[in-house]
Amino acid sequence: xxxxxxxxxxxxxxxxSFYGVRGSCPCCxxxxxxxGGNTACVAVDVxxxxxxxxxxxxxxxALGDVLQAGAILGGKPLEINALLTHLHWDHVxxxxxxxxxxRDGGHMTVYGPRQDGPSLPEMIHKMxxxxxxxxxxxxxxxxxxxxxxxxxxxxxGPAKVRVRHVPHVGTTLGFRVEVDGVSVAYLxxxxxxxxxxxxxxxxxxxDRADLVIHDAQYTDVEFDAKRTWGHCTPEYAxxxxxxxxxxxxxxxxxxxxxxxxxxxxxxxxVRDLRDAARLDAVLAAAEGLTFDLRSS
Numbered sequence: 001x002x003x004x005x006x007x008x009x010x011x012x013x014x015x016x017s018f019y020g021v022r023g024s025c026p027c028c029x030x031x032x033x034x035x036g037g038n039t040a041c042v043a044v045d046v047x048x049x050x051x052x053x054x055x056x057x058x059x060x061x062a063l064g065d066v067l068q069a070g071a072i073l074g075g076k077p078l079e080i081n082a083l084l085t086h087l088h089w090d091h092v093x094x095x096x097x098x099x100x101x102x103r104d105g106g107h108m109t110v111y112g113p114r115q116d117g118p119s120l121p122e123m124i125h126k127m128x129x130x131x132x133x134x135x136x137x138x139x140x141x142x143x144x145x146x147x148x149x150x151x152x153x154x155x156x157g158p159a160k161v162r163v164r165h166v167p168h169v170g171t172t173l174g175f176r177v178e179v180d181g182v183s184v185a186y187l188x189x190x191x192x193x194x195x196x197x198x199x200x201x202x203x204x205x206x207d208r209a210d211l212v213i214h215d216a217q218y219t220d221v222e223f224d225a226k227r228t229w230g231h232c233t234p235e236y237a238x239x240x241x242x243x244x245x246x247x248x249x250x251x252x253x254x255x256x257x258x259x260x261x262x263x264x265x266x267x268x269x270v271r272d273l274r275d276a277a278r279l280d281a282v283l284a285a286a287e288g289l290t291f292d293l294r295s296s
Contacts (some may be wrong), residue, residue, distance in 0.1 A: 003029060012184040015045035016211060020180045023189070023217050023231070023253035024090055031259035037038040038062065039090040040188050040253065044240020046159040046179050050100070053082040054175065054186045054213075056110070059287065060094030077105035077142070081156050083163075086172040087123055096128050096137065100275045106142030111156075111163070113171040121146035149173070149291040151201075161243050162202035167191035169230035176205045182293045185209040185246070186282060188253050192223065192232030198243050206244035210253030210293045213285065214230035219266065230286035234270045238282065242275035250285040 020026075020038035027037040041059030043051040050067055051062070067078060079102045085091055101108035112120045124146055128137035137144060156159040162176040166187055174187040185206040193199070207210045216224060216234040223233050234251050241249040251270065254263055267284045274283050283289075 014177075014179050014184065014210075015041045015051075016184055016213075016291040016293065017045070017051070018059075018250075018285050018287055018289045019043060019063040019096075020055075020057040020130045021254055021287060022057075022232075022256055023088070023215070023250055025256055026058045026090075027256040029259070031261070034260040034286060035254060035263050035284060037256070039093065039286060040085075041094060042186065044159075044177050044184060046157055046177065048081075048157045049082045050078045052156065052159060052169070052177060053080065055085055056082060056093070056095045056098070056193070057091050057186060058094050058097075061097040061099075064098040064100050070104075070144065077103050077107065080106075080108045082108060083161065083173075083175045083177075085174065085186075086113055086168060086170055086233070087115075087120075088129075088170070088282075091188070092124070092127065095124070096133055096140065101142040101144065102140045104118075106139050108142060109147060110175075111147045111149050111154070111161075113165075113173050114150050115171065119146075120148045157240045162205060165206055166201055166205075167193070167199055167230075172230075174202065174205045176209065180295050182207045182295050184211045184258075184291075184293065186213045188213070188215055188239070189190045189230055190215040191230045191235075192227070192231050192236040194227070196236070196239075198220075198240050203244050204242055205245050206240060209244065209246045211248045211250060211291055212237075212241045212244070212246045213252045214252045215253045216266070216284075217255045222255070234266050235273065238270050238273060238275050238288045242278045247279060248281045248283075248291070249279055250283055250289075250291075254284070254286045274290050
């Protein structure tokens, strides 16, 4: 269960748990077992009753089951904060299946990108409504608030949250969550530029982060055919983390066509690159993986 604890006085860990690591669409087969098939959803324990949630993909349903069990034991509805990178289906489809926010008294605040046209709450209400879903989001039992943000620095509970626009298809945000000097950067969808230069906002988010969670959807061959689709290669994800002086990199947003063995191969190739030696660890995000990040 969530809640920051540590045996050493004055040392407070920040826990990061993965519930969905795929991009584009969920996938399920006997070849997608070790890394999982749910789309983007990460829980960051910031010492509140409930963790801060990064993205609302299909992994949100499983996270909801865990939180709901805790809420029943605690006897009170949850106050939940979520950070939404953008409005593509794979990042929002879990919202109406998130049980804790549907309890009477449950409250979920979603911080997401400011839209050029209809507002963020208007767009969510357009997506979660008949005929696309049986009921409108406003008919769910809990209370949902949608807060538009841009290039902002926020205080959410004990966490400092840095928000920056990052290149992707459509308005997209990246986030940095910091508690007691421990930080995690989250760039789930990031367009690799043709010139290979790392975007300034990405470097700002990842600057000396304890953990960078970064888009790594396409192999070099795939990227050549899909270079305008808003994603990047694992090699570019490593470059971002290394140039930012980050400690650890978790490759994320795995393509649904990449089975467990292919993700293993991609990870081995990236770990052999020169820049990998500049980091403490490089790994591929998997459902069930948890980081316990501690202040020094």
